[in-house]
Amino acid sequence: MSTDTPLPKHLSASAVTELIDEAFPQIHAAGRVMEIEQIGPDSARVRMRLNDRNTRPGGTISGPAMFTLADFSIYAALIGRLGAPAIPSVTSNLNITFLMRPPPRDVIAETRLVRVGRRLAYADVALYSDGGSDIIAHATGTYALVAPVKFDGV
Amino acid sequence: MSTDTPLPKHLSASAVTELIDEAFPQIHAAGRVMEIEQIGPDSARVRMRLNDRNTRPGGTISGPAMFTLADFSIYAALIGRLGAPAIPSVTSNLNITFLMRPPPRDVIAETRLVRVGRRLAYADVALYSDGGSDIIAHATGTYALVAPVKFDGV
Amino acid sequence: MSTDTPLPKHLSASAVTELIDEAFPQIHAAGRVMEIEQIGPDSARVRMRLNDRNTRPGGTISGPAMFTLADFSIYAALIGRLGAPAIPSVTSNLNITFLMRPPPRDVIAETRLVRVGRRLAYADVALYSDGGSDIIAHATGTYALVAPVKFDGV
Amino acid sequence: MSTDTPLPKHLSASAVTELIDEAFPQIHAAGRVMEIEQIGPDSARVRMRLNDRNTRPGGTISGPAMFTLADFSIYAALIGRLGAPAIPSVTSNLNITFLMRPPPRDVIAETRLVRVGRRLAYADVALYSDGGSDIIAHATGTYALVAPVKFDGV
Numbered sequence: 001m002s003t004d005t006p007l008p009k010h011l012s013a014s015a016v017t018e019l020i021d022e023a024f025p026q027i028h029a030a031g032r033v034m035e036i037e038q039i040g041p042d043s044a045r046v047r048m049r050l051n052d053r054n055t056r057p058g059g060t061i062s063g064p065a066m067f068t069l070a071d072f073s074i075y076a077a078l079i080g081r082l083g084a085p086a087i088p089s090v091t092s093n094l095n096i097t098f099l100m101r102p103p104p105r106d107v108i109a110e111t112r113l114v115r116v117g118r119r120l121a122y123a124d125v126a127l128y129s130d131g132g133s134d135i136i137a138h139a140t141g142t143y144a145l146v147a148p149v150k151f152d153g154v
Numbered sequence: 155m156s157t158d159t160p161l162p163k164h165l166s167a168s169a170v171t172e173l174i175d176e177a178f179p180q181i182h183a184a185g186r187v188m189e190i191e192q193i194g195p196d197s198a199r200v201r202m203r204l205n206d207r208n209t210r211p212g213g214t215i216s217g218p219a220m221f222t223l224a225d226f227s228i229y230a231a232l233i234g235r236l237g238a239p240a241i242p243s244v245t246s247n248l249n250i251t252f253l254m255r256p257p258p259r260d261v262i263a264e265t266r267l268v269r270v271g272r273r274l275a276y277a278d279v280a281l282y283s284d285g286g287s288d289i290i291a292h293a294t295g296t297y298a299l300v301a302p303v304k305f306d307g308v
Numbered sequence: 309m310s311t312d313t314p315l316p317k318h319l320s321a322s323a324v325t326e327l328i329d330e331a332f333p334q335i336h337a338a339g340r341v342m343e344i345e346q347i348g349p350d351s352a353r354v355r356m357r358l359n360d361r362n363t364r365p366g367g368t369i370s371g372p373a374m375f376t377l378a379d380f381s382i383y384a385a386l387i388g389r390l391g392a393p394a395i396p397s398v399t400s401n402l403n404i405t406f407l408m409r410p411p412p413r414d415v416i417a418e419t420r421l422v423r424v425g426r427r428l429a430y431a432d433v434a435l436y437s438d439g440g441s442d443i444i445a446h447a448t449g450t451y452a453l454v455a456p457v458k459f460d461g462v
Numbered sequence: 463m464s465t466d467t468p469l470p471k472h473l474s475a476s477a478v479t480e481l482i483d484e485a486f487p488q489i490h491a492a493g494r495v496m497e498i499e500q501i502g503p504d505s506a507r508v509r510m511r512l513n514d515r516n517t518r519p520g521g522t523i524s525g526p527a528m529f530t531l532a533d534f535s536i537y538a539a540l541i542g543r544l545g546a547p548a549i550p551s552v553t554s555n556l557n558i559t560f561l562m563r564p565p566p567r568d569v570i571a572e573t574r575l576v577r578v579g580r581r582l583a584y585a586d587v588a589l590y591s592d593g594g595s596d597i598i599a600h601a602t603g604t605y606a607l608v609a610p611v612k613f614d615g616v
Contacts, residue, residue, distance in 0.1 A: 024211065057178065063225055063245045068218040091217045092428075093401065093450070095249040095557055097584055097602065099577040114588075114597050115561040119427070120400075122559055122600065124586065126576075135576050138584065140559065140602060142401070246582075247555065247604070249403055251430055251448065253423040268434075268443050269407040273581070274554075276405055276446065278432065280422075289422050292430065294405065294448060296555070332519065365486065371553045372530040379525055399525045403557040 009041045010080045023087050034072050039080035042113040046073040050106050059104040067096055070125040070139040073109035088146040096139040106130035163195045164234045177241050190230045196267040198231035201260050213258040221250055224279040224293040227263035242300040250293040260284035317349045318388045331395050342380050347388035350421040354381040355414050367412040378433040378447035381417035396454040404447040414438035471503045472542045485549050496534050501542035504575040508535040509568050521566040529558055532587040532601040535571035550608040558601040568592035
């Protein structure tokens with residue numbers, strides 16, 4: 001994150017990655033599957049690398065793996081927006097609809113924070129196959145912001 | 155399943171387990187975590203054993219692990235009701251709400267098939283901590299019944 | 309609610325009806341469509357009377373009318389459980405799945421409060437056609453308990 | 463809809479309005495509350511006019527009214543995309559999250575068709591207060607496309 005610009009309203013992807021790695025070192029015990037590619041003021045893009053555990057016979061991606069990606073990408077977006085105070089946030093609801101059977105490729109989550117309130121945040125997530133333009137699954141999620149967080153305007 | 159009683163309208167827990175083991179042998183690659191304890195005509199009870207992968211620091215159960223359990227328990231209930239033709243069914247939607255932070259214990263899913271149509275099935279799932287009476291998470295799910303399945307009355 | 313019996317943990321259906329009538333007199337401007345039939349410690353049964361506004365051509369019940377019923381029945385259950393302090397509660401999320409096309413009859417909502425926390429309550433609702441045993445629609449809802457409410461054990 | 467351009471992939475707002483008026487004349491019995499303002503190839507913008515029935519004491523918009531708007535706007539988008547064959551479509555699921563208490567103004571629904579399959583369509587809807595830029599409620603919906611519809615690529 002550049003320090004000489006006036007509006008660094010969010011952390012960078014690498015800063016979010018560091019915060020999560022520090023808080024949850026065991027998350028990568030089996031290898032680094034989730035990669036935070038981009039963080040915006042109210043968005044995140046996260047890649048889930050194809051691996052043995054998230055594929056299913058016939059060559060598709062498991063539903064629970066896509067859930068995990070959607071959930072993680074909202075978490076990353078929240079930390080990008082709110083910083084370390086968002087670390088203790090927990091998922092309150094996640095609703096995921098599977099729209100297409102994805103091919104065995106990396107999956108990309110594009111998350112948008114729709115609303116970040118004092119206690120709750122709400123986001124939507126579109127999942128794509130790497131290189132594809134169709135949405136293969138769509139999720140919405142509500143997070144409980146456990147620690148009191150300061151943010152503007154809500 | 156007894157063959158001389160008039161109303162064996164569903165498979166037994168062990169018959170469902172066998173069908174799933176046969177179709178997805180890799181599901182237990184890392185040990186048998188999910189155990190189908192009971193199948194009824196429109197219900198299933200599944201236990202998720204506590205293990206390293208589904209716990210989180212601070213001693214709680216991960217959200218994705220609870221999603222996986224809810225999803226699996228609906229699948230088990232569908233196979234119990236419809237038999238092998240339900241094997242290729244896929245999750246179309248799953249909506250899960252986390253109500254309490256569960257302690258580090260086995261989690262029990264109680265699934266009820268609310269509606270089994272020709273193409274879609276809908277179920278709800280209550281998750282409990284082993285030995286507890288509070289619902290720690292609640293889910294509803296819709297499955298697409300891929301293969302044409304015969305069943306009565308719908 | 310009597311104060312000398314040990315277990316009157318909830319208001320009666322008529323007490324809930326009175327509280328709602330008082331707070332929202334305009335709700336019955338077009339006639340009394342919703343009738344609270346029964347309140348339990350964590351449940352409510354509400355009847356939506358068939359009328360011109362909630363039916364659709366071809367003789368079925370409109371989706372928005374069923375949403376309204378599900379939403380109202382959770383509200384009634386909350387007031388039954390928490391009394392007048394629940395009056396300012398507002399719906400935070402409602403997820404409804406329509407399972408069958410209902411015939412043109414009264415619709416009955418059976419609501420169960422799954423969890424009542426300090427700030428949020430979560431319930432599920434099964435909708436039936438009057439006299440039928442099939443669930444025609446199923447909903448889950450989260451309410452924000454606006455006023456600080458006292459209740460035991462959460 | 464212009465007939466001499468090569469890509470009229472959707473109906474106009476007025477064509478959709480006509481089709482709905484014809485199929486459901488009673489929808490405007492109490493006055494024209496819903497106004498389809500814009501239809502795109504996979505989108506719709508619908509305005510719900512403020513009126514006595516959709517406001518609540520304290521000057522806010524009722525939840526069921528916002529549900530009705532979200533539901534209607536998906537329906538309008540589907541007819542825009544698929545034409546008259548979409549008329550018999552029915553809502554299968556609608557999940558709505560209320561994010562802010564809206565002021566007593568018209569509400570605008572911006573609907574996007576995320577996926578239109580052979581039998582099911584899935585959309586998301588953002589609701590705004592007229593003139594405001596905050597999303598006051600967000601919904602996702604699944605519709606069952608009752609009549610067999612022809613469309614390309616799915």
